[in-house]
Amino acid sequence: MEDSEDRIARPWGGRTPHRRGGTWPARVDTFLADGMRPESVERWVQSASILHSDGDAMDIAVADGRMVGVRGRDVDRVNRGRLGPKDLYGWQANSSRDRLTRPLVRRGGRLVETDWDTAMDLVTARSRELLDERGPGSIGFYTSGQLFLEEYYTLAVLARAGIGTNHLDGNTRLCTATAAEALKETFGCDGQPGSYDDIDHADVIALFGHNIAETQPVQWMRLLDRLEGADPPRLLCVDPRPTRVAEHAAVHLAPRGGTNVALLNALLHETIRHDRIDRDYIEAHTVGFDELAARVAGCTPKWAAEICDLPAARIEEAAELVGTTDALLSTVLQGVYQSHQATAAAVQINNLHLVRGMLGRPGAGVLQMNGQPTAQNTRECGANGDLPGFRNWQNDSHVADLARVWNVEPETVPHYAPPTHAMQMFRYAEQGSIRMLWISGTNPAVSLPELARVRSLLTQDRLFTVVQDIFLTETAQLADVVLPAATWGEKTGTLTNADRTVHLSRKAVDPPGEARPDLDIFLDYARRMDFRDKDGGPLLTWHDPESAFEAWKRCSAGRPCDYTGLSYAKLQETSGIQWPCDERAPEGTARLYTDGFAWAHPDVCESYGKDLETGASQEVVEYRSLNPDGRAMLKAAAYLPPHEEPDERYPFQLTTGRTLYHFHTRTKTGRAPQLNGAAPDVWVEVSVPDADRLDLAEGDLVEVSSRRGSLRGRLRVTGIRPGLLFVPFHYGYWDTEGGSGPGPDAAGRAANETTITDWDPASKQPLFKTSTAALALVERGDGAPSPAPTTTASAPVPAGAARPTTGGPAARATQRPAAFPHAHEEGAQ
Amino acid sequence: MNGINLTLRVLHRGERHLAHDLVTAAERHRTEHEVHHVATDLARWSQEHVRRLAEVAAHHGVRLGGPPGHDAADGVFATLRKKASEAVVHRPEPGLLLLRDLRELHVAAAENSLHWEMLAQAAQASRDTELLRLASGCHPQTLRQMRWTNTMIKNLSPQILTSL
Numbered sequence: 001m002e003d004s005e006d007r008i009a010r011p012w013g014g015r016t017p018h019r020r021g022g023t024w025p026a027r028v029d030t031f032l033a034d035g036m037r038p039e040s041v042e043r044w045v046q047s048a049s050i051l052h053s054d055g056d057a058m059d060i061a062v063a064d065g066r067m068v069g070v071r072g073r074d075v076d077r078v079n080r081g082r083l084g085p086k087d088l089y090g091w092q093a094n095s096s097r098d099r100l101t102r103p104l105v106r107r108g109g110r111l112v113e114t115d116w117d118t119a120m121d122l123v124t125a126r127s128r129e130l131l132d133e134r135g136p137g138s139i140g141f142y143t144s145g146q147l148f149l150e151e152y153y154t155l156a157v158l159a160r161a162g163i164g165t166n167h168l169d170g171n172t173r174l175c176t177a178t179a180a181e182a183l184k185e186t187f188g189c190d191g192q193p194g195s196y197d198d199i200d201h202a203d204v205i206a207l208f209g210h211n212i213a214e215t216q217p218v219q220w221m222r223l224l225d226r227l228e229g230a231d232p233p234r235l236l237c238v239d240p241r242p243t244r245v246a247e248h249a250a251v252h253l254a255p256r257g258g259t260n261v262a263l264l265n266a267l268l269h270e271t272i273r274h275d276r277i278d279r280d281y282i283e284a285h286t287v288g289f290d291e292l293a294a295r296v297a298g299c300t301p302k303w304a305a306e307i308c309d310l311p312a313a314r315i316e317e318a319a320e321l322v323g324t325t326d327a328l329l330s331t332v333l334q335g336v337y338q339s340h341q342a343t344a345a346a347v348q349i350n351n352l353h354l355v356r357g358m359l360g361r362p363g364a365g366v367l368q369m370n371g372q373p374t375a376q377n378t379r380e381c382g383a384n385g386d387l388p389g390f391r392n393w394q395n396d397s398h399v400a401d402l403a404r405v406w407n408v409e410p411e412t413v414p415h416y417a418p419p420t421h422a423m424q425m426f427r428y429a430e431q432g433s434i435r436m437l438w439i440s441g442t443n444p445a446v447s448l449p450e451l452a453r454v455r456s457l458l459t460q461d462r463l464f465t466v467v468q469d470i471f472l473t474e475t476a477q478l479a480d481v482v483l484p485a486a487t488w489g490e491k492t493g494t495l496t497n498a499d500r501t502v503h504l505s506r507k508a509v510d511p512p513g514e515a516r517p518d519l520d521i522f523l524d525y526a527r528r529m530d531f532r533d534k535d536g537g538p539l540l541t542w543h544d545p546e547s548a549f550e551a552w553k554r555c556s557a558g559r560p561c562d563y564t565g566l567s568y569a570k571l572q573e574t575s576g577i578q579w580p581c582d583e584r585a586p587e588g589t590a591r592l593y594t595d596g597f598a599w600a601h602p603d604v605c606e607s608y609g610k611d612l613e614t615g616a617s618q619e620v621v622e623y624r625s626l627n628p629d630g631r632a633m634l635k636a637a638a639y640l641p642p643h644e645e646p647d648e649r650y651p652f653q654l655t656t657g658r659t660l661y662h663f664h665t666r667t668k669t670g671r672a673p674q675l676n677g678a679a680p681d682v683w684v685e686v687s688v689p690d691a692d693r694l695d696l697a698e699g700d701l702v703e704v705s706s707r708r709g710s711l712r713g714r715l716r717v718t719g720i721r722p723g724l725l726f727v728p729f730h731y732g733y734w735d736t737e738g739g740s741g742p743g744p745d746a747a748g749r750a751a752n753e754t755t756i757t758d759w760d761p762a763s764k765q766p767l768f769k770t771s772t773a774a775l776a777l778v779e780r781g782d783g784a785p786s787p788a789p790t791t792t793a794s795a796p797v798p799a800g801a802a803r804p805t806t807g808g809p810a811a812r813a814t815q816r817p818a819a820f821p822h823a824h825e826e827g828a829q
Numbered sequence: 830m831n832g833i834n835l836t837l838r839v840l841h842r843g844e845r846h847l848a849h850d851l852v853t854a855a856e857r858h859r860t861e862h863e864v865h866h867v868a869t870d871l872a873r874w875s876q877e878h879v880r881r882l883a884e885v886a887a888h889h890g891v892r893l894g895g896p897p898g899h900d901a902a903d904g905v906f907a908t909l910r911k912k913a914s915e916a917v918v919h920r921p922e923p924g925l926l927l928l929r930d931l932r933e934l935h936v937a938a939a940e941n942s943l944h945w946e947m948l949a950q951a952a953q954a955s956r957d958t959e960l961l962r963l964a965s966g967c968h969p970q971t972l973r974q975m976r977w978t979n980t981m982i983k984n985l986s987p988q989i990l991t992s993l
Contacts, residue, residue, distance in 0.1 A: 137991055428988055431920060757862045758862060761863060
């Protein structure tokens with residue numbers, strides 16, 4: 001039985017209820033271009049989504065050499081055939097008429113078309129000049145969370161061993177750096193402990209700053225299906241916005257911004273005080289319990305209630321929920337990672353699981369989530385401020401091992417300091433010590449904080465900027481050289497989602513014009529630069545995606561993210577597989593830490609850890625004395641007040657975030673008509689009491705201003721926490737007259753005009769959720785509502801204040817119930 | 830117990846200086862965002878140490894002042910320091926000044942650390958539990974201040990020193 005639904009109006013589709021411990025049934029979602037029928041599809045090409053971190057497996061429909069639709073893969077363990085709105089409609093952006101099809105170079109102040117040879121010669125000439133005159137530290141690479149594993153790995157080798165620079169990071173710094181750091185702090189090494197399958201088994205699911213309904217809509221479908229089945233889970237939601245999760249939560253806490261550590265310390269206090277802890281587990285598997293217990297001893301619910309502006313009784317209820325269940329799953333995202341004391345807070349969630357012994361078994365786990373689709377690959381390949389394969393830059397034997405894999409001398413790979421993080425790279429560019437910045441697949445002119453600063457930095461004459469992208473983004477418009485790239489569906493590669501599931505994404509159609517896969521561009525650059533290994537052979541010994549994957553397997557061998565048991569053929573045959581996948585676990589690994597914490601041993605760990613409050617690095621001697629046998633580490637942190645607090649001039653706290661229908665800076669989703677129609681322009685969310693007090697109403701044009709800058713948008717009155725404003729971060733200037741920024745007399749549109757330049761000292765993740773701002777009326781609404789969706793956390797109060805968000809006939813997608821074909825539900829079969 | 834009183838005085842002065850110097854460095858390096866924010870946080874630790882030292886010293890009959898406030902003249906200089914740092918945002922040379930300031934902060938914290946050590950030893954020898962509680966409560970934070978300045982110097986100096 002097949003039915004069709006408007007998946008803009010009903011983003012999560014129909015329900016397939018399932019009971020606790022049962023197998024989540026499959027449901028195949030399909031969307032085909034207007035007039036296209038399933039029987040006219042010529043080929044279905046295997047892939048997975050790159051518009052969020054869920055890793056939804058899908059097949060791309062091809063006819064006449066064009067993409068004509070998508071269909072979920074029912075055999076895949078992650079989504080079991082389901083697709084979210086971005087999966088269903090986002091692919092249409094590939095065929096936009098404004099795709100970049102030829103390289104561009106800046107001549108006389110303008111970007112003009114040229115050929116590949118001219119553009120690449122310019123890039124290599126500048127690279128050589130800088131290497132000769134100023135050394136490798138004058139060149140930096142800033143990459144993405146949307147390329148493929150093979151591309152990150154290639155970039156990591158060419159940057160770290162070819163150029164020899166320490167300056168390579170991804171925009172994953174903005175979304176996932178805290179997840180990685182929190183895992184390193186607690187477990188000594190990166191690697192997601194839990195599995196999505198834990199959703200099927202958990203009794204209590206605690207979502208900390210994680211609006212899963214909008215960030216991973218398919219896992220929200222899974223949760224909704226469990227909520228409708230027998231023995232449903234109870235939810236704890238910590239979020240200042242009235243999200244869908246909050247609506248279904250047993251306990252919803254909406255704390256004051258920047259107070260996560262206070263709240264979590266109170267939850268730990270209650271857990272320990274009521275002896276809801278697993279002493280045997282703590283004794284066998286952890287170090288640091290006494291210090292943690294001492295640190296949270298004074299953190300009563302009453303103490304936290306004051307700081308977080310929450311009723312103490314609600315904090316006690318939350319503590320009881322997480323403290324008394326037999327199967328606790330916690331998930332964490334930007335409400336923690338991009339807020340004040342990011343790593344310190346994320347680590348306390350790990351602590352909660354350790355003291356309760358809630359790890360490594362079905363339904364008991366932690367998911368420190370990722371924001372972007374291939375963020376996990378940026379991390380493991382060494383393109384996110386780490387060395388490849390989770391190697392420890394402070395451990396000489398790890399560096400020697402990496403040098404052996406690359407056949408270079410250890411001194412070739414910079415390891416005198418941690419790999420430079422993105423915010424520091426931009427600072428080096430600002431003060432003039434980085435003179436060439438190669439930006440691939442990302443848009444810092446919209447996504448970084450304090451945009452006026454970013455624009456002024458990127459437009460410096462002395463900075464040579466290369467931008468590799470698929471559209472002329474705000475950042476590309478400021479570049480010296482623009483390289484047209486191929487994207488998802490036009491190239492082959494692998495990607496790994498937030499629960500370590502590796503997917504293969506095959507090329508379905510040719511890229512437009514002269515656009516090239518990112519891998520080919522990096523390999524071409526390496527060839528032109530003539531990078532050599534220590535024996536004079538080529539540094540990069542691969543030539544296409546599959547040979548790059550094989551090279552990466554050698555680099556990952558014996559490390560936690562071991563890929564040696566995987567191959568393109570195997571991924572094609574079985575769909576997604578969770579790493580580590582090697583001889584011992586040929587079918588992949590559902591959960592880490594089912595039996596101790598071997599990767600925390602001082603000889604193998606990725607990091608010796610940092611001071612959670614100052615970011616100061618620990619040395620091996622300290623690590624060895626704290627954790628000689630490799631156990632999980634309970635690290636305590638004290639609450640510190642946020643760096644910017646509301647005052648008379650800027651009385652609001654301001655947080656930014658995403659909406660269900662868009663990704664990153666809208667370069668793709670803004671070009672998919674159904675998605676763009678659902679959320680066509682920026683808006684500002686304010687609470688009912690604040691709107692009443694300031695005499696503001698739905699649809700009023702308002703200005704949000706901070707110490708850094710301002711933006712204008714139409715007001716949406718919602719159930720958000722009083723005193724807090726929300727602005728979505730997706731909107732920039734490519735579809736306005738300004739092009740790369742607000743025009744000379746035009747108002748700002750991007751949320752990041754207002755955000756503060758501040759980052760977590762441990763993870764170096766910028767903090768987008770702790771600015772303060774003022775709100776002022778610009779002009780009364782003309783009766784038209786705010787462009788915010790009504791289906792999400794942006795829903796208006798009262799409910800009828802805006803016309804419901806719908807996609808109409810153009811958004812109808814089919815849903816067909818199906819059986820999940822694997823008897824065994826975990827890992828691949 | 831003149832030795833203890835003397836150490837309390839010296840340490841009180843040292844923590845006051847460090848609190849002041851951390852705030853000054855935060856203002857002077859406003860465009861080095863991590864230094865700016867973390868130095869401001871760490872100044873709070875030294876201010877707290879000053880307060881606790883004064884409290885305990887009072888029980889020893891020694892009168893010491895509170896943490897340094899921001900008086901009006903200081904406010905003018907603070908603004909000047911911030912403006913000056915913004916004016917040279919595109920210059921590499923302030924990097925050297927930053928390394929020098931971090932070095933000075935490190936040395937100041939190291940001096941305080943040694944004085945905490947002395948105070949803790951004297952507290953044990955004289956079985957003064959209040960004094961020992963003070964030293965063991967504050968000293969770890971002083972060590973963390975040192976570790977932070979050391980980390981910042983380690984991370985920043987390769988780029989600063991090779992790019993001039």
